[in-house]
Amino acid sequence: MTTAKHLNDKVVLHNGVAMPWLGLGVFKVEDGSVVVNSVKDAIKNGYRSIDTAAIYDNETGVGQGIREAMAEYGVAREDLFITSKVWNADLGYELTLAAFETSLKKLGLDYLDLYLIHWPVVGKYKEAWRALETLYKQGRVKAIGVSNFHVHHLQDLMKDAEIVPMVDQVEYHPLLAQNDLRAFTRENNIQLEAWSPLMQGGLLDHPVLTEIAGRHGKSVAQVILRWDLQNGVVTIPKSIKEARIIENGSVFDFELSSDEIAQIDALNEDKRVGPDPDNFDF
Numbered sequence: 001m002t003t004a005k006h007l008n009d010k011v012v013l014h015n016g017v018a019m020p021w022l023g024l025g026v027f028k029v030e031d032g033s034v035v036v037n038s039v040k041d042a043i044k045n046g047y048r049s050i051d052t053a054a055i056y057d058n059e060t061g062v063g064q065g066i067r068e069a070m071a072e073y074g075v076a077r078e079d080l081f082i083t084s085k086v087w088n089a090d091l092g093y094e095l096t097l098a099a100f101e102t103s104l105k106k107l108g109l110d111y112l113d114l115y116l117i118h119w120p121v122v123g124k125y126k127e128a129w130r131a132l133e134t135l136y137k138q139g140r141v142k143a144i145g146v147s148n149f150h151v152h153h154l155q156d157l158m159k160d161a162e163i164v165p166m167v168d169q170v171e172y173h174p175l176l177a178q179n180d181l182r183a184f185t186r187e188n189n190i191q192l193e194a195w196s197p198l199m200q201g202g203l204l205d206h207p208v209l210t211e212i213a214g215r216h217g218k219s220v221a222q223v224i225l226r227w228d229l230q231n232g233v234v235t236i237p238k239s240i241k242e243a244r245i246i247e248n249g250s251v252f253d254f255e256l257s258s259d260e261i262a263q264i265d266a267l268n269e270d271k272r273v274g275p276d277p278d279n280f281d282f
């Protein structure tokens, strides 16, 4: 469980790099002014971590938002934590190195804080991982990790890897508690990170969560994000609305009881809103 008390409190990854417990996601956020403003609103309101990916096609706007926010709100690059991900079509040693350069160029940055393999394409992720190891050793990226890796993908990768992934970013919310993966990542010092933590908005009128939220004078979204943190999971809710960006970041001033955590843990149905990493075709 985290003892984080502020929006910019961090967890230390196994290589010593500090990663904010909470960041902004920008999946499906349109490039241009929408993503620029989301990133700026987040940084203005204390967020320091932004999660994008090559496939989101908004790295250019994310980069612009970062530059404008740094200038307008006096934030230094080293205080930000920027994540991007290599897409499936670019998995391969040379292809992945090239994809990294393209992402950096679009973002207008000279390093990334975290670079992830987006999906575990069988037969391809090991070569891509070698490229991430190279980038890491060259200091082009502060930490490297994976996304959508089940336990068996991690075990397979780690058989040949020189560097154990620092992060695994997966779908995680009260209906998909990822119990096996949570245990495995904890044992192996891999930080679990939640995507679609709010189940893309699908849990906001859940009766159990609504009752807990009422008890704390918080919203259901805030209760879910707090559950992530108390379970030791980094979280990256997406919103393009400033009021919700503020709301989602205001989860450091209350605590769920162990009974409430258990009540939310018990909602698990192993239910996904996204594809199963063992069965995707893109």
Ligand SMILES: NC(=O)c1ccc[n+]([C@@H]2O[C@H](COP(=O)([O-])OP(=O)(O)OC[C@H]3O[C@@H](n4cnc5c(N)ncnc54)[C@H](OP(=O)(O)O)[C@@H]3O)[C@@H](O)[C@H]2O)c1
Binding pocket: 024, 025, 026, 027, 028, 051, 052, 118, 147, 148, 169, 170, 194, 195, 196, 197, 198, 199, 200, 201, 204, 219, 221, 222, 236, 237, 238, 239, 240, 241, 244, 245, 247, 248, 274
């Ligand atoms: N690695 C992967 O394969 C992968 C896959 C999916 C997502 N991700 C990452 O994870 C991030 C988060 O996941 P997500 O974007 O799929 O979904 P999410 O964060 O679970 O939910 C976002 C949805 O909830 C709404 N919302 C946000 N805050 C709210 C609040 N306080 N009250 C009510 N509604 C709220 C948003 O609408 P508004 O924007 O209109 O507020 C949006 O429709 C992504 O943006 C992306 O960075 C990664």
